[in-house]
Amino acid sequence: MGTxxxxxxxxxxxxxxxxxxxxxxxxxxxxxxxxQTTYQKGSQRIAANFNGATCPNVQPPKP
Known part of the structure; x- marks a missing residue:
């Protein structure tokens, strides 16, 4: 099957x-x-999976 x-x-x-x-x-x-989309979705996923945590080393992209 899978992993x-x-x-x-x-x-x-x-x-x-x-x-x-x-x-x-x-x-x-x-x-x-x-x-921008990658940052938004990634931030939301991290927060959802890790009780609201963030990744302080990951900065939002410049427009």
Whole structure:
């Protein structure tokens, strides 16, 4: 089947690293709207999955 849920679980640091990576890729594409969307969705997902936590090392993209 698939990977067991426990094997896919991440801690906050890992989730923030992944979020930062995705945001960097979105910014590198040159599409500022995509970068904004990636930041908003990522921030919401981190907060939802980690009891309102944030990733202080991940800064919002510049418009």
């Amino acid at each position: 067991p849920l426990a094997a896919r679980a991440m801690n906050l640091d890992q989730a923030c690293e992944r979020f930062a990576s995705r945001l960097t890729a979105a910014q590198a594409s040159g599409d500022s709207q995509q970068a």
